[in-house]
Amino acid sequence: MTDLIFKRLTPLLIGFVIWGLAVALQVRADLGLSPWDVFHQGLGHHLGIGIGWAGAVTSIGVLLLWIPLKMKPGIGTILNALVIGPSAEFFLKFVETPDNIVIRWAFMLGGIVLMALGSALYLPARLGTGPRDGVMVGLNKKFEFSIRLSRTIVEVAALIIGFFLGGTVGLGTLVIAVGLGPTVQAMLQARRWLVERVTGVPQSVL
Structure with missing residues:
Protein backbone atom coordinates (compact mmCIF):
# COMPACT_ATOMS: atom_id res chain seq x y z
CA MET A 1 0.00 0.00 0.00
CA THR A 2 2.83 2.42 0.86
CA ASP A 3 4.48 1.66 -2.48
CA LEU A 4 1.18 2.36 -4.27
CA ILE A 5 0.66 5.69 -2.52
CA PHE A 6 4.14 7.19 -2.66
CA LYS A 7 5.58 5.70 -5.83
CA ARG A 8 2.48 5.64 -8.05
CA LEU A 9 -0.49 7.54 -6.66
CA THR A 10 1.34 10.69 -5.54
CA PRO A 11 3.11 11.27 -8.90
CA LEU A 12 -0.20 10.57 -10.62
CA LEU A 13 -2.01 13.28 -8.66
CA ILE A 14 0.84 15.77 -9.07
CA GLY A 15 0.84 15.06 -12.81
CA PHE A 16 -2.88 15.76 -13.06
CA VAL A 17 -2.55 19.05 -11.17
CA ILE A 18 0.32 20.11 -13.44
CA TRP A 19 -1.84 19.24 -16.47
CA GLY A 20 -4.57 21.49 -15.05
CA LEU A 21 -2.06 24.36 -14.80
CA ALA A 22 -1.05 23.71 -18.42
CA VAL A 23 -4.66 23.98 -19.55
CA ALA A 24 -5.08 27.27 -17.66
CA LEU A 25 -1.96 28.75 -19.32
CA GLN A 26 -3.14 27.74 -22.79
CA VAL A 27 -6.61 29.15 -22.19
CA ARG A 28 -5.11 32.48 -21.15
CA ALA A 29 -2.70 32.43 -24.11
CA ASP A 30 -5.81 32.62 -26.33
CA LEU A 31 -3.93 31.20 -29.33
CA GLY A 32 -5.84 27.95 -29.74
CA LEU A 33 -6.37 24.90 -27.57
CA SER A 34 -5.84 21.16 -27.86
CA PRO A 35 -8.72 19.35 -29.64
CA TRP A 36 -10.35 18.14 -26.43
CA ASP A 37 -9.95 21.50 -24.72
CA VAL A 38 -11.57 23.16 -27.75
CA PHE A 39 -14.51 20.84 -27.09
CA HIS A 40 -14.47 21.52 -23.33
CA GLN A 41 -14.40 25.27 -23.85
CA GLY A 42 -17.20 25.18 -26.41
CA LEU A 43 -19.33 22.94 -24.20
CA GLY A 44 -18.65 25.21 -21.24
CA HIS A 45 -19.91 28.23 -23.20
CA HIS A 46 -23.22 26.49 -23.83
CA LEU A 47 -23.59 25.13 -20.30
CA GLY A 48 -22.54 28.37 -18.67
CA ILE A 49 -19.62 26.78 -16.81
CA GLY A 50 -15.84 27.03 -16.98
CA ILE A 51 -13.64 24.92 -19.22
CA GLY A 52 -12.40 22.85 -16.28
CA TRP A 53 -15.88 21.95 -15.09
CA ALA A 54 -16.89 21.19 -18.68
CA GLY A 55 -13.88 18.88 -18.87
CA ALA A 56 -15.08 17.04 -15.77
CA VAL A 57 -18.59 16.72 -17.20
CA THR A 58 -17.12 15.43 -20.47
CA SER A 59 -15.02 12.87 -18.62
CA ILE A 60 -18.12 11.43 -16.97
CA GLY A 61 -19.96 11.38 -20.30
CA VAL A 62 -17.02 9.74 -22.08
CA LEU A 63 -16.84 7.06 -19.39
CA LEU A 64 -20.35 6.02 -20.41
CA LEU A 65 -18.92 5.17 -23.83
CA TRP A 66 -16.68 2.66 -22.09
CA ILE A 67 -19.70 0.43 -21.41
CA PRO A 68 -20.37 -0.68 -25.03
CA LEU A 69 -16.61 -0.79 -25.63
CA LYS A 70 -16.27 -3.14 -22.62
CA MET A 71 -13.55 -1.06 -20.98
CA LYS A 72 -12.98 -0.99 -17.21
CA PRO A 73 -11.74 2.16 -15.44
CA GLY A 74 -8.90 2.16 -12.94
CA ILE A 75 -8.29 4.49 -10.04
CA GLY A 76 -6.21 6.68 -12.34
CA THR A 77 -9.16 6.96 -14.72
CA ILE A 78 -11.43 8.26 -11.98
CA LEU A 79 -8.84 10.65 -10.58
CA ASN A 80 -8.16 11.96 -14.09
CA ALA A 81 -11.83 12.91 -14.37
CA LEU A 82 -11.95 14.46 -10.89
CA VAL A 83 -8.63 16.33 -10.64
CA ILE A 84 -7.59 17.90 -13.96
CA GLY A 85 -10.71 20.00 -14.56
CA PRO A 86 -10.98 21.48 -11.06
CA SER A 87 -7.21 22.12 -11.08
CA ALA A 88 -7.58 24.10 -14.31
CA GLU A 89 -10.41 26.13 -12.76
CA PHE A 90 -8.27 26.83 -9.69
CA PHE A 91 -5.32 28.15 -11.70
CA LEU A 92 -7.54 30.17 -14.04
CA LYS A 93 -8.47 32.32 -11.04
CA PHE A 94 -4.86 33.49 -10.74
CA VAL A 95 -3.70 33.60 -14.38
CA GLU A 96 -4.77 36.47 -16.66
CA THR A 97 -4.39 36.83 -20.42
CA PRO A 98 -1.22 38.89 -21.12
CA ASP A 99 -1.33 41.81 -23.55
CA ASN A 100 2.13 40.96 -24.90
CA ILE A 101 2.02 38.39 -27.71
CA VAL A 102 5.46 37.05 -26.75
CA ILE A 103 4.24 36.27 -23.24
CA ARG A 104 1.10 34.67 -24.67
CA TRP A 105 3.26 32.36 -26.78
CA ALA A 106 5.37 31.65 -23.70
CA PHE A 107 2.15 30.59 -21.97
CA MET A 108 1.25 28.35 -24.92
CA LEU A 109 4.67 26.67 -25.18
CA GLY A 110 5.03 26.48 -21.42
CA GLY A 111 1.67 24.73 -21.33
CA ILE A 112 2.96 22.10 -23.74
CA VAL A 113 6.04 21.51 -21.58
CA LEU A 114 3.86 21.22 -18.47
CA MET A 115 1.49 18.79 -20.21
CA ALA A 116 4.50 16.67 -21.09
CA LEU A 117 5.80 16.87 -17.51
CA GLY A 118 2.39 15.91 -16.16
CA SER A 119 2.24 12.99 -18.58
CA ALA A 120 5.72 11.83 -17.55
CA LEU A 121 4.51 11.73 -13.96
CA TYR A 122 1.16 9.99 -14.37
CA LEU A 123 1.65 7.65 -17.34
CA PRO A 124 4.24 5.38 -15.65
CA ALA A 125 1.87 4.90 -12.70
CA ARG A 126 -0.19 2.51 -14.86
CA LEU A 127 -3.33 3.00 -12.77
CA GLY A 128 -5.76 3.19 -15.67
CA THR A 129 -6.04 5.18 -18.89
CA GLY A 130 -7.71 8.57 -18.99
CA PRO A 131 -11.39 8.60 -19.99
CA ARG A 132 -10.63 9.88 -23.50
CA ASP A 133 -7.68 7.58 -24.07
CA GLY A 134 -9.88 4.70 -22.99
CA VAL A 135 -12.22 5.36 -25.91
CA MET A 136 -9.21 5.23 -28.23
CA VAL A 137 -8.09 1.91 -26.75
CA GLY A 138 -11.67 0.61 -26.85
CA LEU A 139 -12.02 1.39 -30.55
CA ASN A 140 -8.74 -0.37 -31.15
CA LYS A 141 -9.88 -3.51 -29.35
CA LYS A 142 -13.49 -3.64 -30.52
CA PHE A 143 -13.10 -2.67 -34.18
CA GLU A 144 -9.39 -3.50 -34.63
CA PHE A 145 -8.61 0.06 -35.66
CA ALA A 157 -14.30 14.55 -33.74
CA ALA A 158 -13.65 16.51 -30.53
CA LEU A 159 -12.00 19.35 -32.48
CA ILE A 160 -14.77 19.70 -35.06
CA ILE A 161 -17.60 19.55 -32.53
CA GLY A 162 -15.74 21.91 -30.20
CA PHE A 163 -15.16 24.40 -33.02
CA PHE A 164 -18.86 24.55 -33.83
CA LEU A 165 -19.64 24.92 -30.14
CA GLY A 166 -17.42 28.01 -30.05
CA GLY A 167 -14.13 26.66 -28.72
CA THR A 168 -10.90 28.49 -29.55
CA VAL A 169 -9.06 27.06 -32.56
CA GLY A 170 -5.89 28.77 -33.74
CA LEU A 171 -2.23 28.36 -34.57
CA GLY A 172 -1.69 27.13 -31.04
CA THR A 173 -3.97 24.18 -31.78
CA LEU A 174 -1.62 23.08 -34.56
CA VAL A 175 1.45 23.66 -32.39
CA ILE A 176 -0.03 21.45 -29.65
CA ALA A 177 -0.99 18.75 -32.16
CA VAL A 178 2.52 18.65 -33.63
CA GLY A 179 4.59 19.34 -30.54
CA LEU A 180 2.93 17.56 -27.63
CA GLY A 181 3.74 13.98 -28.62
CA PRO A 182 7.49 14.48 -29.10
CA THR A 183 7.67 16.61 -25.95
CA VAL A 184 5.95 13.90 -23.89
CA GLN A 185 8.38 11.31 -25.25
CA ALA A 186 11.37 13.51 -24.43
CA MET A 187 10.04 14.10 -20.92
CA LEU A 188 9.52 10.37 -20.38
CA GLN A 189 13.11 9.75 -21.49
CA ALA A 190 14.34 12.44 -19.10
CA ARG A 191 12.31 10.93 -16.26
CA ARG A 192 13.75 7.49 -16.96
CA TRP A 193 17.31 8.86 -16.98
CA LEU A 194 16.75 10.72 -13.70
CA VAL A 195 15.18 7.74 -11.93
CA GLU A 196 17.94 5.43 -13.15
CA ARG A 197 20.60 7.86 -11.93
CA VAL A 198 18.99 8.10 -8.49
CA THR A 199 18.02 4.46 -7.98
CA GLY A 200 20.36 2.57 -10.28
CA VAL A 201 17.36 0.48 -11.39
CA PRO A 202 16.66 0.25 -15.17
CA GLN A 203 13.33 1.85 -16.11
CA SER A 204 11.03 1.26 -19.07
CA VAL A 205 9.62 4.04 -21.23
CA LEU A 206 6.03 3.90 -22.46
Whole structure:
Protein backbone atom coordinates (compact mmCIF):
# COMPACT_ATOMS: atom_id res chain seq x y z
CA MET A 1 0.00 0.00 0.00
CA THR A 2 2.83 2.42 0.86
CA ASP A 3 4.48 1.66 -2.48
CA LEU A 4 1.18 2.36 -4.27
CA ILE A 5 0.66 5.69 -2.52
CA PHE A 6 4.14 7.19 -2.66
CA LYS A 7 5.58 5.70 -5.83
CA ARG A 8 2.48 5.64 -8.05
CA LEU A 9 -0.49 7.54 -6.66
CA THR A 10 1.34 10.69 -5.54
CA PRO A 11 3.11 11.27 -8.90
CA LEU A 12 -0.20 10.57 -10.62
CA LEU A 13 -2.01 13.28 -8.66
CA ILE A 14 0.84 15.77 -9.07
CA GLY A 15 0.84 15.06 -12.81
CA PHE A 16 -2.88 15.76 -13.06
CA VAL A 17 -2.55 19.05 -11.17
CA ILE A 18 0.32 20.11 -13.44
CA TRP A 19 -1.84 19.24 -16.47
CA GLY A 20 -4.57 21.49 -15.05
CA LEU A 21 -2.06 24.36 -14.80
CA ALA A 22 -1.05 23.71 -18.42
CA VAL A 23 -4.66 23.98 -19.55
CA ALA A 24 -5.08 27.27 -17.66
CA LEU A 25 -1.96 28.75 -19.32
CA GLN A 26 -3.14 27.74 -22.79
CA VAL A 27 -6.61 29.15 -22.19
CA ARG A 28 -5.11 32.48 -21.15
CA ALA A 29 -2.70 32.43 -24.11
CA ASP A 30 -5.81 32.62 -26.33
CA LEU A 31 -3.93 31.20 -29.33
CA GLY A 32 -5.84 27.95 -29.74
CA LEU A 33 -6.37 24.90 -27.57
CA SER A 34 -5.84 21.16 -27.86
CA PRO A 35 -8.72 19.35 -29.64
CA TRP A 36 -10.35 18.14 -26.43
CA ASP A 37 -9.95 21.50 -24.72
CA VAL A 38 -11.57 23.16 -27.75
CA PHE A 39 -14.51 20.84 -27.09
CA HIS A 40 -14.47 21.52 -23.33
CA GLN A 41 -14.40 25.27 -23.85
CA GLY A 42 -17.20 25.18 -26.41
CA LEU A 43 -19.33 22.94 -24.20
CA GLY A 44 -18.65 25.21 -21.24
CA HIS A 45 -19.91 28.23 -23.20
CA HIS A 46 -23.22 26.49 -23.83
CA LEU A 47 -23.59 25.13 -20.30
CA GLY A 48 -22.54 28.37 -18.67
CA ILE A 49 -19.62 26.78 -16.81
CA GLY A 50 -15.84 27.03 -16.98
CA ILE A 51 -13.64 24.92 -19.22
CA GLY A 52 -12.40 22.85 -16.28
CA TRP A 53 -15.88 21.95 -15.09
CA ALA A 54 -16.89 21.19 -18.68
CA GLY A 55 -13.88 18.88 -18.87
CA ALA A 56 -15.08 17.04 -15.77
CA VAL A 57 -18.59 16.72 -17.20
CA THR A 58 -17.12 15.43 -20.47
CA SER A 59 -15.02 12.87 -18.62
CA ILE A 60 -18.12 11.43 -16.97
CA GLY A 61 -19.96 11.38 -20.30
CA VAL A 62 -17.02 9.74 -22.08
CA LEU A 63 -16.84 7.06 -19.39
CA LEU A 64 -20.35 6.02 -20.41
CA LEU A 65 -18.92 5.17 -23.83
CA TRP A 66 -16.68 2.66 -22.09
CA ILE A 67 -19.70 0.43 -21.41
CA PRO A 68 -20.37 -0.68 -25.03
CA LEU A 69 -16.61 -0.79 -25.63
CA LYS A 70 -16.27 -3.14 -22.62
CA MET A 71 -13.55 -1.06 -20.98
CA LYS A 72 -12.98 -0.99 -17.21
CA PRO A 73 -11.74 2.16 -15.44
CA GLY A 74 -8.90 2.16 -12.94
CA ILE A 75 -8.29 4.49 -10.04
CA GLY A 76 -6.21 6.68 -12.34
CA THR A 77 -9.16 6.96 -14.72
CA ILE A 78 -11.43 8.26 -11.98
CA LEU A 79 -8.84 10.65 -10.58
CA ASN A 80 -8.16 11.96 -14.09
CA ALA A 81 -11.83 12.91 -14.37
CA LEU A 82 -11.95 14.46 -10.89
CA VAL A 83 -8.63 16.33 -10.64
CA ILE A 84 -7.59 17.90 -13.96
CA GLY A 85 -10.71 20.00 -14.56
CA PRO A 86 -10.98 21.48 -11.06
CA SER A 87 -7.21 22.12 -11.08
CA ALA A 88 -7.58 24.10 -14.31
CA GLU A 89 -10.41 26.13 -12.76
CA PHE A 90 -8.27 26.83 -9.69
CA PHE A 91 -5.32 28.15 -11.70
CA LEU A 92 -7.54 30.17 -14.04
CA LYS A 93 -8.47 32.32 -11.04
CA PHE A 94 -4.86 33.49 -10.74
CA VAL A 95 -3.70 33.60 -14.38
CA GLU A 96 -4.77 36.47 -16.66
CA THR A 97 -4.39 36.83 -20.42
CA PRO A 98 -1.22 38.89 -21.12
CA ASP A 99 -1.33 41.81 -23.55
CA ASN A 100 2.13 40.96 -24.90
CA ILE A 101 2.02 38.39 -27.71
CA VAL A 102 5.46 37.05 -26.75
CA ILE A 103 4.24 36.27 -23.24
CA ARG A 104 1.10 34.67 -24.67
CA TRP A 105 3.26 32.36 -26.78
CA ALA A 106 5.37 31.65 -23.70
CA PHE A 107 2.15 30.59 -21.97
CA MET A 108 1.25 28.35 -24.92
CA LEU A 109 4.67 26.67 -25.18
CA GLY A 110 5.03 26.48 -21.42
CA GLY A 111 1.67 24.73 -21.33
CA ILE A 112 2.96 22.10 -23.74
CA VAL A 113 6.04 21.51 -21.58
CA LEU A 114 3.86 21.22 -18.47
CA MET A 115 1.49 18.79 -20.21
CA ALA A 116 4.50 16.67 -21.09
CA LEU A 117 5.80 16.87 -17.51
CA GLY A 118 2.39 15.91 -16.16
CA SER A 119 2.24 12.99 -18.58
CA ALA A 120 5.72 11.83 -17.55
CA LEU A 121 4.51 11.73 -13.96
CA TYR A 122 1.16 9.99 -14.37
CA LEU A 123 1.65 7.65 -17.34
CA PRO A 124 4.24 5.38 -15.65
CA ALA A 125 1.87 4.90 -12.70
CA ARG A 126 -0.19 2.51 -14.86
CA LEU A 127 -3.33 3.00 -12.77
CA GLY A 128 -5.76 3.19 -15.67
CA THR A 129 -6.04 5.18 -18.89
CA GLY A 130 -7.71 8.57 -18.99
CA PRO A 131 -11.39 8.60 -19.99
CA ARG A 132 -10.63 9.88 -23.50
CA ASP A 133 -7.68 7.58 -24.07
CA GLY A 134 -9.88 4.70 -22.99
CA VAL A 135 -12.22 5.36 -25.91
CA MET A 136 -9.21 5.23 -28.23
CA VAL A 137 -8.09 1.91 -26.75
CA GLY A 138 -11.67 0.61 -26.85
CA LEU A 139 -12.02 1.39 -30.55
CA ASN A 140 -8.74 -0.37 -31.15
CA LYS A 141 -9.88 -3.51 -29.35
CA LYS A 142 -13.49 -3.64 -30.52
CA PHE A 143 -13.10 -2.67 -34.18
CA GLU A 144 -9.39 -3.50 -34.63
CA PHE A 145 -8.61 0.06 -35.66
CA SER A 146 -4.97 1.01 -35.27
CA ILE A 147 -4.15 3.16 -32.24
CA ARG A 148 -3.15 5.95 -34.64
CA LEU A 149 -6.49 5.80 -36.48
CA SER A 150 -8.47 5.50 -33.24
CA ARG A 151 -6.75 8.54 -31.76
CA THR A 152 -7.25 10.51 -34.97
CA ILE A 153 -10.97 9.72 -35.04
CA VAL A 154 -11.44 10.75 -31.40
CA GLU A 155 -9.31 13.92 -31.60
CA VAL A 156 -10.73 15.15 -34.91
CA ALA A 157 -14.30 14.55 -33.74
CA ALA A 158 -13.65 16.51 -30.53
CA LEU A 159 -12.00 19.35 -32.48
CA ILE A 160 -14.77 19.70 -35.06
CA ILE A 161 -17.60 19.55 -32.53
CA GLY A 162 -15.74 21.91 -30.20
CA PHE A 163 -15.16 24.40 -33.02
CA PHE A 164 -18.86 24.55 -33.83
CA LEU A 165 -19.64 24.92 -30.14
CA GLY A 166 -17.42 28.01 -30.05
CA GLY A 167 -14.13 26.66 -28.72
CA THR A 168 -10.90 28.49 -29.55
CA VAL A 169 -9.06 27.06 -32.56
CA GLY A 170 -5.89 28.77 -33.74
CA LEU A 171 -2.23 28.36 -34.57
CA GLY A 172 -1.69 27.13 -31.04
CA THR A 173 -3.97 24.18 -31.78
CA LEU A 174 -1.62 23.08 -34.56
CA VAL A 175 1.45 23.66 -32.39
CA ILE A 176 -0.03 21.45 -29.65
CA ALA A 177 -0.99 18.75 -32.16
CA VAL A 178 2.52 18.65 -33.63
CA GLY A 179 4.59 19.34 -30.54
CA LEU A 180 2.93 17.56 -27.63
CA GLY A 181 3.74 13.98 -28.62
CA PRO A 182 7.49 14.48 -29.10
CA THR A 183 7.67 16.61 -25.95
CA VAL A 184 5.95 13.90 -23.89
CA GLN A 185 8.38 11.31 -25.25
CA ALA A 186 11.37 13.51 -24.43
CA MET A 187 10.04 14.10 -20.92
CA LEU A 188 9.52 10.37 -20.38
CA GLN A 189 13.11 9.75 -21.49
CA ALA A 190 14.34 12.44 -19.10
CA ARG A 191 12.31 10.93 -16.26
CA ARG A 192 13.75 7.49 -16.96
CA TRP A 193 17.31 8.86 -16.98
CA LEU A 194 16.75 10.72 -13.70
CA VAL A 195 15.18 7.74 -11.93
CA GLU A 196 17.94 5.43 -13.15
CA ARG A 197 20.60 7.86 -11.93
CA VAL A 198 18.99 8.10 -8.49
CA THR A 199 18.02 4.46 -7.98
CA GLY A 200 20.36 2.57 -10.28
CA VAL A 201 17.36 0.48 -11.39
CA PRO A 202 16.66 0.25 -15.17
CA GLN A 203 13.33 1.85 -16.11
CA SER A 204 11.03 1.26 -19.07
CA VAL A 205 9.62 4.04 -21.23
CA LEU A 206 6.03 3.90 -22.46
